[in-house]
Structures are given as C-alpha cells and as structure tokens.
Amino acid sequence: MSILKEINELKKNKNAIVLAHNYQPEEIYQVADFVGDSLELAKVASEVVADIIVFCGVRFMAETAKILNPRKKVLLPAANAGCQMADMVNAEKVRELREKFPNAIVACYVNTTAETKTECDVCVTSANAVKVINSLTQNQIIFVPDKNLGSFVAKNSKKEIILADGYCYVHDCISIEDVEIVREQYPDAPILIHPESKREVVDMCDYVCSTSQMISVSKEIDAQTIVVGTEVGMLAKLRQEVPEKIFVPLKSNALCSDMKLTTLEMVRDCLAFEKNEIILDKEVMEKAKVCIDRMLLLS
Ligand code: 13P
Ligand code: SF4
Numbered sequence: 001m002s003i004l005k006e007i008n009e010l011k012k013n014k015n016a017i018v019l020a021h022n023y024q025p026e027e028i029y030q031v032a033d034f035v036g037d038s039l040e041l042a043k044v045a046s047e048v049v050a051d052i053i054v055f056c057g058v059r060f061m062a063e064t065a066k067i068l069n070p071r072k073k074v075l076l077p078a079a080n081a082g083c084q085m086a087d088m089v090n091a092e093k094v095r096e097l098r099e100k101f102p103n104a105i106v107a108c109y110v111n112t113t114a115e116t117k118t119e120c121d122v123c124v125t126s127a128n129a130v131k132v133i134n135s136l137t138q139n140q141i142i143f144v145p146d147k148n149l150g151s152f153v154a155k156n157s158k159k160e161i162i163l164a165d166g167y168c169y170v171h172d173c174i175s176i177e178d179v180e181i182v183r184e185q186y187p188d189a190p191i192l193i194h195p196e197s198k199r200e201v202v203d204m205c206d207y208v209c210s211t212s213q214m215i216s217v218s219k220e221i222d223a224q225t226i227v228v229g230t231e232v233g234m235l236a237k238l239r240q241e242v243p244e245k246i247f248v249p250l251k252s253n254a255l256c257s258d259m260k261l262t263t264l265e266m267v268r269d270c271l272a273f274e275k276n277e278i279i280l281d282k283e284v285m286e287k288a289k290v291c292i293d294r295m296l297l298l299s
Helices: 003-014 038-047 059-068 091-100 129-134 147-155 176-185 211-220 233-241 264-272 282-298
Strands: 016-021 034-036 052-056 073-075 105-109 122-124 140-144 160-163 191-193 225-229 246-249
Touching (some): 003 264, 038 052, 038 059, 059 282, 147 160
Parallel strands (some): 016 034, 052 073, 105 122, 140 160
16 A cells, blocks of 8 residues: 555544645645644644644644644654754743843744743744734733844834844845845846845845745736745745746755654654654643734734
8 A cells, every 4th residue: 555545544544634834845745634834734723623633844833733722632743853943942031031021021933832832921923923913012022032033023013022042043044145146046036035034134035924925925926936035845835836937945955954854654653653642731731822822813
C-alpha cells in the first residue's frame, strides 16, 4: 500500500484530521485536510470535531490547537519541531518586563510557548497584529518576542510599543541588498514581505503579508511575476494556488529547518501509534487560552 493510502486509511479509521502550516514540505500538503497560516490554523483547530488532530508544523502551533480544543488528542509528527524565536522569551522574562513597565499590558506573538502565554494579556499573529493592537484600550504595550513584528506594529499604530529582542533567524537575514538585487532583476515585479523581516527591509517592499495573505494578494494584484519575501516553502503553496503567475524568492536560502522536519512516515507513525501527543498542564491551558481568546475576539 502506498504511504498516502496508509495515512488516508488511518485518518478514516481513527477519525483524525491533518492540519499543516504553509511552510511544511510540499509532500505533506497531499495528506492535509487544511493548509494555512497561524491564524487560520488556530481558528480551524478550535472548530475540529474529529477525535485526533495531527498538526504538521512546529510545537507552539500544536500547543495552540490543544489549548483551543482541549478535549481532542493533538499529535505533532516531528516531535522536535520548535520555533527558535518562540524560545527567545519565557514566562520569567515577561514577569521581569511587567515589573519594569507596571502600567503596560503584554501582547505576545502566537509564536510563543503555552507557558509564556500564561503571563500575557493578548496574543497576535502576523495576519492580525496591527488590528488587534489598535483595538486595545491601553496605550502602553510590551510586545514579545519579535522585535521586527513589534516594530511593524509600532509604525502602524499610535500606541507606545515596548519591544523585546527576539527575532526569526529565517526572516531577519533578509537584507536591503537582497531587495536591491531583486529590484534590479525584476523591476516591474511587486515584492511581498512577511512582517517578521527587518523594518528597513519591510519599508522597501510593496505588500506586507502573513503567509496566507500572500496567496490572496497574489490573486488580486495585476502582476505576472511576484517576488516573495518569506520562508521558501511558501513558494510551493503559491505556485499551487496561483498557477498562472511566476513566483521568485526574495532570498532563496530563507529556510526554517524545524518546519522541514516533518515527513510522511512521521505522519503515518504518529497516527498509527498515537504518539508525540501534546500534553499541557490544565492550569497552563486555561491561563494561556485567555490571551488567545482575546485575540480571536478582537481580530
Ligand atoms: P504566519 O502566521 O504568517 O503563517 O507565520 C508564522 C510563522 O512562523 C512565520 O515565520
Ligand atoms: Fe519560527 Fe521563524 Fe521558523 Fe516561523 S520561520 S517557525 S518564526 S523560526
């Protein structure tokens, strides 16, 4: 039996659903019931009625699915898949920042552990960060951990944003020179950029998008060739969704190694043996849910 068939049989027999992030290896798309960005995946996970969610992505995303749908069994095929940026802040650091800025509230990027989220007031994703922050009544906001996304929010808000020092190594390495080179090569091509990139790079580009917003913008804009400034796995998704257009990477070696850990064999095995389950403390889940729910309400 082919591995695709095996996985589909297991999904049916075990009443399981497979969710995958846009950056996952292309072969994983074939077994996914839904592929999307962090916000879409969180929303879909909260509504899953199946018994098991197989989450093809990194740990914080699977944790978010568990927090939003705690009665379901959530499995992470690549058990070691983490997010290096999520590990740049923790609950202790958030408490220290609160002490330093007692009048501020704390907004966290969804790219944080469940433990970190327990200390935060509201969560955001790349798709809704500006909207969520601007709809808060408080004026002073500590933003963790991504200094680049935080700085993009600060530019698009009247709020006082206190930045942390985290960053995504995949996006932070996209440089001004990368934009200059691609502009010279493709002078008429619009550049889409993910807001985890440096502020000075974002300022040079044409559309600031979450991964899934890149798909909708690419469909809408009147351009045949489009430059994509994010993790290169996104190009496979764009080519699938918008086959009539040409997509060029802004940086061809922008690769998230953790996102690429998942294999079809891992999906099959974790489903067959129901292993790599996300287990979180009940109190942690309840506390972390408060800031995620607040985001979903505001976005
Ligand atoms: P999106 O929410 O845009 O999918 O981004 C998640 C992420 O980890 C980007 O590096
Ligand atoms: Fe984390 Fe960056 Fe990988 Fe996204 S691309 S999961 S932010 S390390």
